[in-house]
Every structure is written in structure tokens, then in C-alpha cells.
Amino acid sequence: MANEFDALTQDVGIGGVRSRLGIRVLLCYILKNVKSEVSRTAFGEILRSSELVNFFEINPALDMLFESGLVTRTEKEDDDYFSITEEGISVAEKLQTEIPLTAREKALSVAFTVVARERLKGSVNYTVEKAENGCYVTLTVRDGETLMMETKLFSADSMQAQLVGENFMKHPEKLYEGIIDALAR
Numbered sequence: 001m002a003n004e005f006d007a008l009t010q011d012v013g014i015g016g017v018r019s020r021l022g023i024r025v026l027l028c029y030i031l032k033n034v035k036s037e038v039s040r041t042a043f044g045e046i047l048r049s050s051e052l053v054n055f056f057e058i059n060p061a062l063d064m065l066f067e068s069g070l071v072t073r074t075e076k077e078d079d080d081y082f083s084i085t086e087e088g089i090s091v092a093e094k095l096q097t098e099i100p101l102t103a104r105e106k107a108l109s110v111a112f113t114v115v116a117r118e119r120l121k122g123s124v125n126y127t128v129e130k131a132e133n134g135c136y137v138t139l140t141v142r143d144g145e146t147l148m149m150e151t152k153l154f155s156a157d158s159m160q161a162q163l164v165g166e167n168f169m170k171h172p173e174k175l176y177e178g179i180i181d182a183l184a185r
């Protein structure tokens with residue numbers, strides 16, 4: 001069923017999904033397993049960076065899933081966010097084996113990282129305060145009102161503290177995930 005090659009395949013790597021039905025199943029599978037809403041932009045990043053789906057197939061597949069009631073769509077922050085419905089979960093469970101295991105694993109690996117980074121947007125901050133022999137930079141990650149991480153680092157001067165803070169703001173997930181990985185093993 002999902003083996004019919006009817007999708008665009010440019011930039012799709014080995015083991016990528018080459019059928020339109022397979023793409024829709026993969027999107028449902030991702031939503032079912034990340035248990036979070038995912039933006040249209042994030043889906044593009046997930047599937048392009050993992051080389052699983054041609055970029056031009058993603059938006060039509062998402063729109064078709066919405067039209068068929070397998071996902072819901074909410075517009076916010078100049079993007080569409082998708083959540084899976086009960087019917088979509090059922091489809092993902094019934095048809096997930098149509099997608100190769102390696103493609104499913106690769107998609108989820110990238111999806112968890114991208115979704116975590118999306119959640120961190122707008123909930124990260126840094127502050128710089130003078131110290132006797134330099135500066136302290138405090139890096140903060142929040143999920144709503146919940147403080148997820150607060151790390152205080154010493155730096156030699158305010159220029160270095162500012163650089164640390166700005167680099168943290170570019171990719172806060174790297175520090176957060178690195179700490180979790182290092183301490184949870």
C-alpha cells in the first residue's frame with residue numbers, strides 16, 4: 001500500500017518514504033509519538049534534515065490529514081500547529097509497519113530534538129551580573145511557570161558573559177539536552 005512510489009523523491013535519502021500515503025502515515029506516527037503539537041515549520045525541518053521526505057510533499061500531506069480529520073490545526077505565531085486526533089492515532093497504529101523501522105526511528109530521533117527546541121522558544125533567558133573578579137551569567141529555561149533549568153557560570157569579563165548568553169539563546173536545547181544526557185546515564 002505505502003510501497004507505491006508516487007511522491008517526489010529529490011533529496012530523499014536511502015530508506016526515505018516515497019509514497020504519499022506513507023508520508024501521511026509517517027506524519028501521524030510522529031504526532032502520535034511526540035505527544036505534542038508540531039508546527040508546519042518543524043515538520044519541514046524534521047523531514048528535510050532526516051532526508052525522509054521531499055520538501056514539496058510535506059505541506060500537501062499535512063493539509064490532507066487535516067481535511068480528513070486525522071489531525072487538528074491551530075494557527076498561532078505565524079505558523080500552523082498540528083495535533084493528532086483519536087482517528088489519526090488509530091491510523092498510525094494500524095499502518096505504521098508500512099513505514100520501514102529505520103525511517104520511523106530516524107524521524108522520531110529528529111522530531112524529539114526539534115519539538116524540544118520549539119518548546120524552549122520564548123522560555124529561555126540569560127542575565128549578566130558583575131562579580132568581584134569578573135561576571136556571572138545565569139542561563140534560564142522555563143516551561144510556562146515551571147523552572148526547568150537555571151545554570152550560573154563565571155566568566156572573566158562582561159564581554160565573555162554576553163557572548164556566552166547570546167550563544168545560549170541561539171541553541172538552548174544543546175546545553176539542556178547535554179546536561180540531561182550527561183546526568184541521566
